[in-house]
Amino acid sequence: MKNKIKLACIIDDDKIYVNLVKKIIETKKLCDHLLIFKDGKEGIDYFETLLQNFKEEQIPEVILLDLNMPIMDGWEFLERFTKIKNKFNNPITLYVVSSSINAIDIDKAKSLSTVHNYLVKPVRIDELEAVFNKTA
Incomplete structure (x- = not known):
């Protein structure tokens, strides 16, 4: 069995x-603990503070990131997170999870090395299980 x-x-x-x-x-029971941030700024602040x-x-193994948020959207988060991701020793698998079905958004997200995959809301239970079992 895979590590939880x-x-x-x-x-x-x-x-x-x-x-x-x-x-x-x-x-x-897909993970032990969950961090929740309401916008990209809260998220990037957490990761930038972790670097100190x-x-x-304290380093999440999986990030589920929305694109459309106030204060700092997912694109801005990705731009800043990409610059610091490799400073963490642990691998972090990031999924964009958005209601956008726009091919431009999907292609742009998938073209970024930081993004593992793009999931369209509403995410199905089997998709979440695949994410947390690292098969998606």
């Missing part, structure tokens, strides 16, 4: 979506 994900992160301003995904993750003094257990 210890820490995952959701960066999304949609409270209903976040609560639904959180409930699925908890019910299916981080412990391995």
Whole structure:
């Protein structure tokens, strides 16, 4: 059996979506702990602070990132996160999770080396399980 994900992160301003995904993750026991940030700024602030003094257990193994958020959107987060991602020793698998079905958004996200895959909302339970079992 694969090692269970210890820490995952959701960066999304949609409270209903976040609560639904959180409930699925908890019910299916897909990870031990979950960080939730309501916009890209909160998320990037967390990661930039981690660079100063981080412990391995504070680095999420999986990030689910929305594109359309206030304050700092997913594109701005990706731009800044790409610059610091390799400074972490642990691999971080990032998924863009968006309601956008625009081919331009999907292609742009998938073209970034930081993005593992693009999932369209609403995310199905089997897709989430695949993400957390590292098969998506």
